[in-house]
Amino acid sequence: MSNDVLVFVEQQDGQIKKASFEALAAGRETAGNLSGAVSAAIVGAGIRNLATQAAQHGATKVFVAESDVLAAHSGDGCARAIAACAEQSGAGTVLFAHTAMGKDLAPRVAQLLDGACTTDATQLSVVDGVLQASKPVFAGKAIKQLRPNAAHYCVTLRPNAFAASEAPAAGEVVNVAAPDGDLLAIVKEISAASVNHVPLQEASVVVSAGRGLKGPEHWTLLEQLVEAFGPGVAAMGASRAVVDAGWRPHSEQVGQTGKVVAPMLYIAVGISGAIQHLAGMVTSKFIVAINKDPQAPIFKVANYGIVGDAFEVLPALTEAIRTTRQ
Ligand SMILES: Cc1cc2nc3c(=O)[nH]c(=O)nc-3n(C[C@H](O)[C@H](O)[C@H](O)COP(=O)(O)OP(=O)(O)OC[C@H]3O[C@@H](n4cnc5c(N)ncnc54)[C@H](O)[C@@H]3O)c2cc1C
Structure with a gap:
């Protein structure tokens, strides 16, 4: 399994989610512990300008998969784009924020890469040179520790369990071919709940x-x-x-x-x-x-x-x- 780490950077209306900055910090630390490199994947339409922020948070490379068909969230479309980023980057580990989108995408990407998947991790560590994800189970009574038995490992990280921090890096932008049609499902309309508070x-x-x-x-x-x-x-x-x-x-x-x-x-x-x-x-x-x-x-x-x-x-x-x- 490659020691490099790819972090899916989630955005909504052109704003990167705080939980993705946390994932970038966790990815940076994990890559450091594995002696690998951390890069970012950004997918969607008109999102290229977000690469600078990913670089500011430590991404040595930013894989950008842009396509108009990804303007609205598409589970299978985004998963295919992220899997393509993972393959092009050569990363073994792919990190996501444990948000609605991360929960949707991580298992799909794991399936496309024929990899393993752990959701809602609250800690990442490296044991005997292998990434280990920890997550609470049995209503928080016990902590389960998981290590992948596959060449790729997709992990979603619980928001607020990891601290975000800046660490400027090169952030070289690499273009990745994104799906341009042929999606299994298309989002036609989003009716957002009328909430004024933070998620x-x-x-x-x-x-x-x-x-x-x-x-x-x-x-x-x-x-x-x-x-x-x-x-x-x-x-x-x-x-x-x-x-x-x-x-x-x-x-x-x-x-x-x-x-x-x-x-x-x-x-x-x-x-x-x-x-x-x-x-x-x-x-x-x-x-x-x-x-x-x-x-x-x-x-x-x-x-x-x-x-x-x-x-x-x-x-x-x-x-x-x-x-x-x-
Ligand atoms: C399979 C399953 C899944 C479940 N999933 C969830 C879940 O996801 N989330 C969840 O929350 N529950 C879940 N429950 C339900 C859970 O078991 C409890 O029934 C529920 O959490 C109780 O809600 P409560 O604390 O608001 O009410 P209560 O248990 O009725 O508690 C009310 C509290 O308010 C206090 N109180 C009363 N008046 C005042 C006052 N004036 N000032 C200050 N305190 C006051 C009382 O002392 C009491 O402690 C699940 C149950 C099952 C079986």
């Missing part, structure tokens, strides 16, 4: 609430707390109980059957801390729990616990954060 899995701060908030009409308290952190910082999450009750959309659900998040700060409000919820947030750097029951299981994983009524604590916390930021 849940990329937010540095996630403020989640559960049944303790009593009803959907009280979510304004949570929105005010999210806004107190300032623009582009925090996102709202929810427990499954409130999603099942129809109080919040499923896109906000955190947990085993929802999204897995690993922000710098996770604030759980009126959430009991069921194992299925913990599976989605236990790898957060700092966990703050607000619950009126001192025996609530959420306190077992919390770094800071506030035993109290959410309806009193939330306004005070929001005010304190506003004041601190001023």
